[in-house]
Amino acid sequence: MDDASDEFRFLPGQAADLDVEVVPPVSRLTSTLPDGRKVSGLRFGEGPPVAVFLHGGGLNAHTWDTTILATGLPAIAVDLPGHGDSSWRDDENYTGASLAEDVAPAIREWTGSPFVLVGHSLGGLTAAALAAHHPDLVRALIVVDITPGMDPDGGAAQIRAFFAGPIDWASREELVERALAFGLGGNRAAAARGVFLNSRVRADGRVEWKHHYARIANRLAADSAAADEAQEKQGAMRDALASSGWKDLAAVAAPLTLVRGARGFLTDADVAEFRRRVPEATVIELDSGHNVHEQMPAALARIIVDVAHGDDE
Numbered sequence: 001m002d003d004a005s006d007e008f009r010f011l012p013g014q015a016a017d018l019d020v021e022v023v024p025p026v027s028r029l030t031s032t033l034p035d036g037r038k039v040s041g042l043r044f045g046e047g048p049p050v051a052v053f054l055h056g057g058g059l060n061a062h063t064w065d066t067t068i069l070a071t072g073l074p075a076i077a078v079d080l081p082g083h084g085d086s087s088w089r090d091d092e093n094y095t096g097a098s099l100a101e102d103v104a105p106a107i108r109e110w111t112g113s114p115f116v117l118v119g120h121s122l123g124g125l126t127a128a129a130l131a132a133h134h135p136d137l138v139r140a141l142i143v144v145d146i147t148p149g150m151d152p153d154g155g156a157a158q159i160r161a162f163f164a165g166p167i168d169w170a171s172r173e174e175l176v177e178r179a180l181a182f183g184l185g186g187n188r189a190a191a192a193r194g195v196f197l198n199s200r201v202r203a204d205g206r207v208e209w210k211h212h213y214a215r216i217a218n219r220l221a222a223d224s225a226a227a228d229e230a231q232e233k234q235g236a237m238r239d240a241l242a243s244s245g246w247k248d249l250a251a252v253a254a255p256l257t258l259v260r261g262a263r264g265f266l267t268d269a270d271v272a273e274f275r276r277r278v279p280e281a282t283v284i285e286l287d288s289g290h291n292v293h294e295q296m297p298a299a300l301a302r303i304i305v306d307v308a309h310g311d312d313e
Helices: 004-008 011-017 061-071 096-110 122-133 156-163 172-181 188-197 213-222 224-251 268-277 297-312
Strands: 026-032 038-044 051-054 075-079 115-120 138-144 199-201 207-209 256-263 282-289
Touching: 011 061, 026 096, 038 061, 038 096, 051 061, 051 122, 061 075, 061 188, 061 297, 075 096, 096 122, 096 224, 115 122, 115 297, 122 138, 122 224, 138 297, 156 213, 172 188, 172 207, 188 199, 207 213, 224 268, 256 268, 256 297, 268 282, 282 297
Parallel strands: 051 075, 051 115, 115 138, 138 256, 256 282
Antiparallel strands: 026 038, 038 075, 199 207
8 A cells, every 4th residue: 555655756856857955844734525535635834825726637736846846935736636635526527617516615724815816728728717706715717728619529538548558557667658659758767756646556466547537438448339429519619618618718807818738739720819818917928848847847846936026926
């Protein structure tokens, strides 16, 4: 079984890679929703958090470790429901709007003042909904490589295929090899770190992903009729979800920044539509793939710090 303290063992090496001399204190947080489900997160540093981070689908709070270390800011990174150490949703409803309402009570409990909210991919849609419906929490919003109108046939298909494998494995090394075979995870050391932090060892010794997405993708891959039905439902919901997402972004009162990975999931048309719908927002492009925070953490951290300090001026 895993030693829970091992989840922080990578931080000194990540800090050294960034020339960060001191690793801040890091602890795990847990909040209980009225229905008994748990929302988990990580607190970096002491004092009220300056920034709160929401990860993308199939990831977890630790995906932000390097970026948070690079900012040097007190921060909280949240495990979205269905991911990390947070409870799964029985209804499998992992839309930005539903996740925002799940995490809002926990974030309110863990924070003492408005913060810069940073969301990547699914976490970006969640962040937009959170900022729109809980404006007192958010003083600035940064959305990373996602818009409500993102092309569904873009790079996200690779991630769905990656997770549509077995639900358990003999070892974490098997998961590392799979990630590298799909061109995910960067180098072997980074992939091994990501797999360790995104998987758990069961009592029977088998390894499984922490997130619910792997179970859902595996079930759909094994049942073509269910997959076809899910595809039809997704198609019917897509326009409604996009409309809801654009309304959330339009309702955000806080300063808004979109960070695009030049080789990420957003197309030029997606970005043009974002500029048209949210003309007052700032758009910044970095030479990165979709996971900007993992591929260019220092550059993204500078943007976050500039937004945080700029909002103070």
